[in-house]
Amino acid sequence: MDSLSYTSVASSMVILTLQPLFVMIGSFFIFKERVNKLMVLCMITAVFGSIIIAWGDIGVSREALIGDTLSLLGTISISVYMLVGQKVSHKIPANIYSIIAFFIGGSVMLIYSLMNHFSLTDYSSSDWMYFLLLALIPTIFGHFIFNLLLKSIGATTVSVGVIGEPVLAIILAYFILGEAVSSFQILGGLFTIAGMGFYFWAKTK
Template identity: 60%
Template sequence: MNTEQKKLWLHPYAWLLIAVLAVAISSIIIKFSSAPSSVAGMYRLFITVVIMLPLVPWKVLRTIRLTRKEWMVLSCAGFFLGLHFLLWMESLKYTSVASSMVFITLQPFFVMLGSFLLFKERSTIAGSLCMAMAVLGSFVIAWGDIGISREALFGDLLSLLGTMAVAVYMIAGQQVSRSLPSNLYSLIVFLIAGTVMFVYNLVNQIALTGYAAEEWMYFALLAIIPTIFGHLVFNMLLKHIGATNVSMAIIGEPVLAMILAYFLLNEYLGTAQMIGSFLTIAGMGMFFRLRARQTAVAAEAGV
């Protein structure tokens, strides 16, 4: 284990599992809420920022020196995170959890392509095949849900666009997060993302107040569970294991969300979903096993 990993309380992949479990719950909470998705997303991020304020190492601000380019990349990351929340959360209003979240599985492909084009970061053939297997499993899940989501193509399109947006966020974050403490980086991008949604609400004259106490409970839960224990942890892990590994783990989110939706929302769960889940989990397991071997070999070689 390298010095970067020793700074974490748990192994990076243990944190990754916690984060994936946390974000899988977000779709269920969103489905329970009747507030506009842009409002729920905005308060989700702003409440997260308030919670994080005491956790940020403010004393190090004097020592941080970001270039103009780094500030632009940081702003880009926050903007596309806000765009992701706006598009993906809205997609859940039009389609089922399984159909909406299946497009999240395309994220590692977008991230891998962007990382290669920008940073020349390569993936092995075996790793790419494992990734393809995991993605295939998620598409099998979606195919089994086609009878429900056939009339919800708009929701599927929103989810796809949201996945592209979060891939840009991951790639930008991988570059600039190394220059900032994790908590400070997360606070800045969450604040920018929340502001994006705030502007969207103002432009579209969506009410910002007048919601029932139950809705505020959902806003708080979205901030604490999938944002603090999910996206905040993902941000922390970007500098430890990279955007490709983080985005690969997120492929497991649709499987967990689908299972939760079956028990909590009575959404359909059939043979295709079961087979697809197995393929997704198997592909992810083999991918991370390959990564672990590569890390061990690199450590022995002193790389």
């Protein structure tokens, strides 16, 4: 969260797309999961596509370096979260794991807000609506599905699916917000979709 105070959303997004690589490495050492060269190539292609999408907005400065470091720590944290989720998925149901994770996350956010003297109530009705949507759609609905899939397809495959988020965001921004789509975004989106598609295909072989 603090990373966006120092670096651009684009830079943060590029670092976040490294998550599947971290998860793949972790899965290799923890779960002894094997991946073939084609799967690795497909994953790199998808990550490369995300880098192309954000390339035009990436900034280089001392502040950006601080933000990028924070983004990297966040990416490592979510990678660990995925790996832990896969580890415990065979012991506790996904809904229980999700409740525990959401409770811990909410508690940390509450402590963080209190420490930084952020208001907990002084927001407009539209802000509360956005808070509710963020809680329902990406958190309860989105992350619960991720946690549910960890048992059946594994953390690495789930993480590869996350790479598609920037592409979906571009499409939604175009239709809902009327934002223009650059040639970099189109090219990067094609790389990302192709990499993801071939990865899922290679996974079934």
